[in-house]
Amino acid sequence: MNWFEIGTVEDIPARGARCVSTPQGKIGVFRTADNRIFAIDDHCPHKGGPLSQGIVHGASVTCPLHNWVFSLETGEAQGADEGSVRTIPVRVVDGRISIGLEPALMAAE
Amino acid sequence: MTERLVIIGNGMAPGRMLEHLLEIAPNRYQISIFNAEPRVNYDRIMLSPVLSGEKSYEEIVIHGDGWYVANGITLYKGHKVVEIDREAKTVTSEHGAVEPYDKLVIATGSVPFIIPVPGKDLPGVLSYRDLDDVNAMLIAAQSRQKAIVIGGGLLGLEAAAGLKERGMDVTVLHVMPTLMERQLDPAAGYLLQKAIEARGIKVVTRANTKRIVGETRVEGVELDDGTFIPATLVVMAVGIRPNAGLAQQAGLAVNRGIVTDDQMRTSDPDILSLGECAEVGGRVYGLVAPLYQMAKVAAATLAGSDGEQFVHVETPTKLKVTGIDLYSVGDFADGDDREEIVLRDASAGVYKRVILKEDRVIGTVLFGETADGPWFADLQKKQTDISEMRDTLIFGQSFQGGASADPLAAVAALADDAEICGCNGVCKGKIVSTITSKGLTSLDDVRAHTKASASCGTCTGLVEKLMTLTLGDSYNPAAVQPICGCTDLGHDDVRRLIKAKRLKTIPAVMQELEWKTSCGCAKCRPALNYYLVCDWPDEYADDYQSRFINERVHANIQKDGTYSVVPRMWGGMTSSQELRAIADVVDKFQIPAVKVTGGQRIDMLGIRKEDLPAVWADLGKAGFVSGQAYAKGLRTVKTCVGSDWCRFGTQDSTGLGIRIEKFMWGSWTPAKLKLAVSGCPRNCAEATCKDIGVICVDSGFEIHFAGAAGLDIKGTDVLGLVKTEDEALEVIVALTQMYREQARYLERIYKWAKRIGHDEIRRQVLDDVERRKAYFDRFVFSQKFAQVDPWSERVSGKDKHEFRPMANLSFQPAAE
Numbered sequence: 001m002n003w004f005e006i007g008t009v010e011d012i013p014a015r016g017a018r019c020v021s022t023p024q025g026k027i028g029v030f031r032t033a034d035n036r037i038f039a040i041d042d043h044c045p046h047k048g049g050p051l052s053q054g055i056v057h058g059a060s061v062t063c064p065l066h067n068w069v070f071s072l073e074t075g076e077a078q079g080a081d082e083g084s085v086r087t088i089p090v091r092v093v094d095g096r097i098s099i100g101l102e103p104a105l106m107a108a109e
Numbered sequence: 110m111t112e113r114l115v116i117i118g119n120g121m122a123p124g125r126m127l128e129h130l131l132e133i134a135p136n137r138y139q140i141s142i143f144n145a146e147p148r149v150n151y152d153r154i155m156l157s158p159v160l161s162g163e164k165s166y167e168e169i170v171i172h173g174d175g176w177y178v179a180n181g182i183t184l185y186k187g188h189k190v191v192e193i194d195r196e197a198k199t200v201t202s203e204h205g206a207v208e209p210y211d212k213l214v215i216a217t218g219s220v221p222f223i224i225p226v227p228g229k230d231l232p233g234v235l236s237y238r239d240l241d242d243v244n245a246m247l248i249a250a251q252s253r254q255k256a257i258v259i260g261g262g263l264l265g266l267e268a269a270a271g272l273k274e275r276g277m278d279v280t281v282l283h284v285m286p287t288l289m290e291r292q293l294d295p296a297a298g299y300l301l302q303k304a305i306e307a308r309g310i311k312v313v314t315r316a317n318t319k320r321i322v323g324e325t326r327v328e329g330v331e332l333d334d335g336t337f338i339p340a341t342l343v344v345m346a347v348g349i350r351p352n353a354g355l356a357q358q359a360g361l362a363v364n365r366g367i368v369t370d371d372q373m374r375t376s377d378p379d380i381l382s383l384g385e386c387a388e389v390g391g392r393v394y395g396l397v398a399p400l401y402q403m404a405k406v407a408a409a410t411l412a413g414s415d416g417e418q419f420v421h422v423e424t425p426t427k428l429k430v431t432g433i434d435l436y437s438v439g440d441f442a443d444g445d446d447r448e449e450i451v452l453r454d455a456s457a458g459v460y461k462r463v464i465l466k467e468d469r470v471i472g473t474v475l476f477g478e479t480a481d482g483p484w485f486a487d488l489q490k491k492q493t494d495i496s497e498m499r500d501t502l503i504f505g506q507s508f509q510g511g512a513s514a515d516p517l518a519a520v521a522a523l524a525d526d527a528e529i530c531g532c533n534g535v536c537k538g539k540i541v542s543t544i545t546s547k548g549l550t551s552l553d554d555v556r557a558h559t560k561a562s563a564s565c566g567t568c569t570g571l572v573e574k575l576m577t578l579t580l581g582d583s584y585n586p587a588a589v590q591p592i593c594g595c596t597d598l599g600h601d602d603v604r605r606l607i608k609a610k611r612l613k614t615i616p617a618v619m620q621e622l623e624w625k626t627s628c629g630c631a632k633c634r635p636a637l638n639y640y641l642v643c644d645w646p647d648e649y650a651d652d653y654q655s656r657f658i659n660e661r662v663h664a665n666i667q668k669d670g671t672y673s674v675v676p677r678m679w680g681g682m683t684s685s686q687e688l689r690a691i692a693d694v695v696d697k698f699q700i701p702a703v704k705v706t707g708g709q710r711i712d713m714l715g716i717r718k719e720d721l722p723a724v725w726a727d728l729g730k731a732g733f734v735s736g737q738a739y740a741k742g743l744r745t746v747k748t749c750v751g752s753d754w755c756r757f758g759t760q761d762s763t764g765l766g767i768r769i770e771k772f773m774w775g776s777w778t779p780a781k782l783k784l785a786v787s788g789c790p791r792n793c794a795e796a797t798c799k800d801i802g803v804i805c806v807d808s809g810f811e812i813h814f815a816g817a818a819g820l821d822i823k824g825t826d827v828l829g830l831v832k833t834e835d836e837a838l839e840v841i842v843a844l845t846q847m848y849r850e851q852a853r854y855l856e857r858i859y860k861w862a863k864r865i866g867h868d869e870i871r872r873q874v875l876d877d878v879e880r881r882k883a884y885f886d887r888f889v890f891s892q893k894f895a896q897v898d899p900w901s902e903r904v905s906g907k908d909k910h911e912f913r914p915m916a917n918l919s920f921q922p923a924a925e
Contacts, residue, residue, distance in 0.1 A: 011915055069630075
């Protein structure tokens with residue numbers, strides 16, 4: 001696993017998200033109201049909606065296209081919908097955020 | 110010839126009497142009512158919820174104006190009767206109206222007792238009796254300064270809690286050692302004081318008011334012991350006394366109240382009296398249940414049937430302060446011939462005490478947990494021998510016979526003659542049989558037909574359980590749909606409480622209204638954000654994280670995650686210069702699709718999010734602003750070419766449309782708002798399926814509203830015809846503001862209007878000119894903060910983070 005520094009906690013609005021472009025596609029990085037940071041693929045398994053554009057509530061996000069709700073902690077769809085989205089490891093040191101990506105996948109690019 | 114019945118007083122007791130009378134002897138009397146207050150009959154029990162903001166005046170009206178008209182009753186509003194001439198059989202009002210009577214009913218109610226201390230007449234000293242008092246308190250509460258309530262009884266505590274809810278710093282002065290000493294024993298009084306103090310209200314007991322201090326208006330209260338407590342508002346709620354002056358002046362027998370026999374007849378057989386002014390069997394009454402019993406008896410007497418007699422029954426006391434449950438009934442003084450059973454649970458704040466005499470319940474005091482109150486009261490009323498269940502009596506009904514604590518089972522176990530609604534004396538059997546025989550399915554229907562839970566409402570839960578038992582699963586008690594899973598409150602309650610409690614941030618709403626989640630969800634947050642933007646336009650800081658993506662980035666998200674951009678074209682008019690600028694933008698950013706919209710403007714689709722600020726910058730240079738095609742807000746005002754070009758056009762429909770759009774752009778509304786102006790009834794702008802439409806005619810402007818052409822298709826209704834463009838604009842803006850203030854989030858005008866009633870809307874924004882102006886002014890005020898072009902703000906750098914990725918990672922990992 002390789003760690004990539006992507007910015008600071010302050011770069012993301014609380015109850016909000018930013019996206020990060022990677023060779024593996026876009027990743028959504030989320031900051032909750034209580035300042036926890038999560039990263040998931042920025043791609044809803046339902047119709048591909050950009051999850052980083054959704055409304056963040058608790059440790060969940062609601063997809064902007066059709067209102068599916070995903071847990072940021074597990075990546076699982078909540079409620080009646082079924083599906084999941086990949087979660088990406090996050091490290092925060094002194095307010096600086098890094099995300100962990102698999103080298104194998106990176107090499108595949 | 111029909112007899113003439115005149116009623117002095119228009120409170121709840123005579124109102125109820127008339128309902129009975131119209132039922133049993135519908136055409137016997139020609140009826141006139143004199144009301145000293147300038148309004149219809151309303152539910153005085155609910156004044157406290159009006160004060161605290163939980164209800165509005167409109168919601169507590171019992172008989173609206175229409176009821177009087179429908180029943181052929183003449184109502185003199187604001188007419189105080191000053192004389193009864195028993196010889197001539199006439200009454201005279203202070204405005205000189207004279208009505209002759211064959212039968213007269215005196216229902217003058219009570220007057221507040223004002224303690225005779227210096228300063229009692231200073232401005233800022235109020236009593237707590239009617240809506241005028243409540244309105245005066247609400248005005249005083251706007252200062253958010255200190256208030257003193259003199260009197261720690263039922264009314265005083267409700268007033269204190271209401272003023273506290275309204276943001277005042279409140280102190281209660283009570284002359285006795287414990288609160289509500291007439292209804293509660295000292296232990297419950299103590300718990301009540303703790304609960305009141307826990308709400309931030311100060312309580313001073315053994316407080317003897319010496320004088321009210323102030324030069325030109327009240328400045329505070331001085332007590333016997335020299336203590337001075339400052340205040341800008343003093344509410345006296347120390348008690349009431351029957352208002353019997355008029356009867357006394359007319360020579361009727363008056364003791365404490367107007368003396369009547371058990372058929373409510375005074376010493377003059379053609380004059381009856383009922384309500385708080387009447388004294389029957391040597392007692393006067395202040396709670397609603399006996400007053401309603403008087404109403405029934407008086408109606409029977411007026412109808413000429415002799416059967417009904419007034420019988421004294423103990424009435425339970427309940428306090429209408431949200432979150433404080435107390436219930437007391439009967440006699441609870443200590444005595445040698447009495448026994449008591451007490452249950453205390455200090456940590457839960459529960460206190461229960463049942464007083465027994467010869468194995469019969471004679472009194473009950475419950476604090477903190479009051480569900481068994483009616484059961485204890487029923488045991489008392491029926492004189493049930495409780496020796497068999499003595500050991501477990503205090504644990505309540507569900508404990509008896511080992512029955513489950515399931516509240517539904519407890520209600521099912523109640524006897525048919527168990528009283529459910531104490532205010533209106535309605536028993537279980539009556540409710541169940543009425544539901545069945547009339548096929549009732551809603552709580553409102555049950556209230557209308559049986560009156561159960563129609564007064565103070567504390568038995569609503571019991572009535573709903575009876576409906577569930579009777580109707581089975583077909584009854585859905587959640588008549589009010591909660592906004593979402595984060596709360597039990599519906600949109601209307603939340604909107605009202607935001608105003609009443611002056612909540613000005615989303616966290617404040619969630620805290621005060623006890624949200625069940627820490628930061629809401631994607632359903633409630635956008636709704637709350639809208640309500641706060643609408644209610645506090647100058648103070649609330651718009652929370653973009655609670656807005657849907659389209660409103661957050663001011664463009665419309667498309668299925669592939671790209672965006673579409675629609676600039677405003679005022680009234681659908683454009684020019685070569687504008688079209689050229691659009692063409693240049695399309696080329697420069699390689700925008701893949703350009704489409705003409707149904708709202709007479711141009712949509713550019715497939716723009717990458719990162720490009721949005723640059724696209725807007727170029728459009729801005731050509732004079733374009735955001736068309737807000739993404740907003741729950743004003744979208745377009747569609748027009749036809751009108752009298753400028755069209756041979757049929759009657760007015761300048763294009764000009765009016767542009768004027769409306771320039772006036773209203775930028776405003777947020779509960780759901781999207783689309784307007785149109787057609788220059789003649791041929792209606793080329795399709796104004797009659799819009800949220801608001803205008804059809805120009807020779808004589809002026811016909812204003813339409815509540816159309817739909819989406820999921821539902823519905824033609825508009827005509828709001829009315831106005832003569833000038835200015836007037837048309839004012840009416841449209843007022844209608845929009847009324848909609849903004851009252852509708853539920855995402856509720857289009859036609860749905861809201863159906864709920865509120867088209868006549869009511871017409872009355873408020875067309876007929877009532879002052880109200881229309883007030884709505885108009887509030888809209889104009891709000892626009893000062895709303896009319897900022899969001900595109901140029903973002904071109905200047907606002908919310909930069911929205912439009913660029915946080916990072917672009919290449920193949921090479923950064924240093925560890």
